[in-house]
Amino acid sequence: MSNIDTPNAPDTNEADQDSAIHEARLWRDNGWTARVIKNEDDEGWAVAMIKDGESEPALVGPWTMGRDKKNPKPLDTPAFHTLVKTASEVLRRHEQQLHADLHKSVTVNTANASITVTLDIVPDEDDPYALLAAQDEAGDQLAEVRVAANFKLTRSSAADWIEAEYRKPR
Structure with missing residues (x-):
C-alpha cells in the first residue's frame, strides 16, 4: 500500500455518520465513506x-483521472456501489x-470411532x-482442555491426545 495523505479525515461523530454526503471527492452513505x-x-x-466506526480504511486503491488529466474523476453512485462491494469483500475475506x-x-x-x-x-x-476439544461422530463432546495459544493442532498431535485419554498436552 502506498503512503497517502488523508487531510480532512471524516469525523466519527454520529450526526455525520447518519447523514449522506454525495460530493465529487467524498461520498458517505450506507455505512461507508x-x-x-x-x-x-x-x-x-x-x-x-x-467503514463507519473504523479508524483504518478497509480498502485503498488507485482512482481514475478526470478528463483534464489533472484532477480525479468525481465519485458517482455506480462507482460508490462498486467500491462498497469490493471493500466489503476485502473485509469478508479478512x-x-x-x-x-x-x-x-x-x-x-x-x-472404534x-x-x-x-x-x-x-x-x-x-x-x-x-x-482443545474432542467430539464423537454424533457431535457429543468427549473432552475439553485449556492449552497454550501456540499449541499446534495436527492429526498427529490430535491422535496423541486421544491416545493419552485426553490428558492435557504438555
Missing part, C-alpha cells in the same frame, strides 16, 4: 473506503482468514489461550 485522496507516491489519485487462524479442526479415525478434534484460540491481550 469513500474519499478520493492525492497519492503521495506518484502524480495520481487514490480512493480510500472506510474475517474468514482470521476465523481460519483462530479455529482449527482435524478428524482422527481410531479403531471417528473423532473430531478442534482448537479454538482465544486471542486475549493479557492471557491468550486455546481450547
